[in-house]
Amino acid sequence: MDTLINVAHGFGVALQPINLIYCFIGVFIGTLVGVLPGIGPISAMSLLLPITLSGTPESGIIMMAGIYYGSMYGGSTTSILVNIPGEAASVVTCIDGHQMAKQGRAGPALGISAFGSFFAGTFALIALMLVAPKLASVAIAFGPAEYFSLMVLGLVVLTFLTQGSMAKALLMACVGIVLGVVGLDSITAQPRLTFGRIELIDGIGLVPVVMGLFGIAEVLINTEQVIKRDIINTKITHLFPSREDWKASAGPMSRGTVLGFFLGILPGGGAVISSFASYALEKRLSKTPERFGNGAIEGVAGPEAANNAAAGGAFIPLMTLGIPPNVVMALLLGAFVIHGLQPGPLMITQNPGLFWGIVASMYIGNLMLLVLNLPMIGMWVQLLKLPYNILFPLIILFTIIGVYCSSNNIFDVYVMIAFGIIGYFMRKLGYEPAPLVLAFVLGPMLENNLRKSLILSQGDLMTFVQRPISAVCLAFAVVLLVAPLLPALRKKREMVALDEGV
């Protein structure tokens, strides 16, 4: 009953005209960046992070969340019609989605992808409503040792899932922690790594770092290649799938939804891994696995449902524990912090309007996305023709303006340009920026919780293994750290390695 009252309260917040507008802007931009290859939700969210300052916390976070789950919808359009994934979570949709389009079945592929996404998004939200308050009440009992170990686990899982060498990913995570603790020490108020610059006393800003690493670096990487697009030009019909299509897709959609939701909750997991896992599961369960790769609708329905369910599930650790499970959620945490809010177990009780408002807005956003992605599909197809030689300079200009507006400080523009150049060389040398950004956000929390737990336990390191939750997290982290040393597990890791850690 309490949940229903809270949900009603949430809809009261989400249905306010200003929040509806922000929600629409969020899902619209999300679909846009999902459709456009080369720009992912991370770049878009980092670009728009400063804009969240202008409104209420609810409005800003509703918009940011909309970009994330909106990009999951939009990404499939490009995968199906152009065979280029609009964002990392849609890579697997290319395999069967584009084959369907080539066979003249682009409509059913797009349709099942949108309906599957809607179904999964709805399930994830209902589960979020039910699970989050329960988990939050458990999380109140968490001490600094548990938080520290959970954050260590989150970072290790992300480094495990990052493409390429794990040593490089771990090195990046360490660099992120160091960058995160720049500025005044929260306990002794000593300046750290400020090099006498007054601008660094408050630390390095999240906005310039993320915009540099994901916005500018992304543009630099993209300018290296001529982006070719082979768009399916036939008229898109039969967006509403046939009875046979529904029958074939019902199972994969349901399994993908449940699998995606649980993988989304896990720290370091997320939309990309869940879409791959769903595809592998459906291929294994199928009586005709040879159809996969040749236009099997199950290969579109399962992964698309999985990545949307994962996007919803990823909100649980952030909202209940205050720990972002992936980089996108780290950016969302940044938006909370900009407004002086700290997500965590107390947020649901202390700020119910915000929590339930965001949850309700996600449902409204899912409905908006269904309308945006089916009747308006023609508009997105036209957008796929937007020339990149105009788009990239505009992105650079908007990142510069965005960074400047977030702090009114030219120094942050310099920081962004520096991180853009560093990010470009990092990627060229095989160092992924995702662990750096997550560690950058978690760094100060990680340090605080480590120092607090050591002070409380009077320097007894056993406190981390005597507390069951902390011990389980650390044990799991150790297993993942050792895993790449074993050839069989190393192979498995390479199979699930992610591009951006989302």
Next chain:
Amino acid sequence: MSNDTDVKFRLNNSELWGGLIGLALGGFVIWSGLKLKLGTINDPGAGFVLFYTGILMCLFATSIMIAALTEGGPTFGSRWVNTRWTKPLLVIVCLVAFSFALNPLGFLLSSIPLMLLLLRVVDPVRWSLAVPIAVLVPLGMWWILKRLLLIQLPSGLFEIG
């Protein structure tokens, strides 16, 4: 895979240099941690986390270097093979020039040439389109920020904008 990546030991092995940079950074972080004071295990100081993170960085960097020495790795050149490497280089030059010009010239006088250069440098947009975009977009953004959102962008020594 090119022959470059099969070489066991080579001075221009990019993996080796990546590891060396990581090692140097780790060393610097350890030194910074020590300078800030480590404190004790039951009362960690400001340099405690930095010091131990620096040690971890050195460990990971060393493992990258060992892998580079034992397994070899791609050369710097091979990382840019079959790419239009001059394009990102030109964008970087434009951005560095912009960062030097922003403070003295202000937003408008520095961003219009930046846009024009970017539009003409990467995949040249025709002049008749590049010039209006390069002028109107920064001008439009400046107007929206200054007039509607009341955000003052840098106006530089000439106080333009």
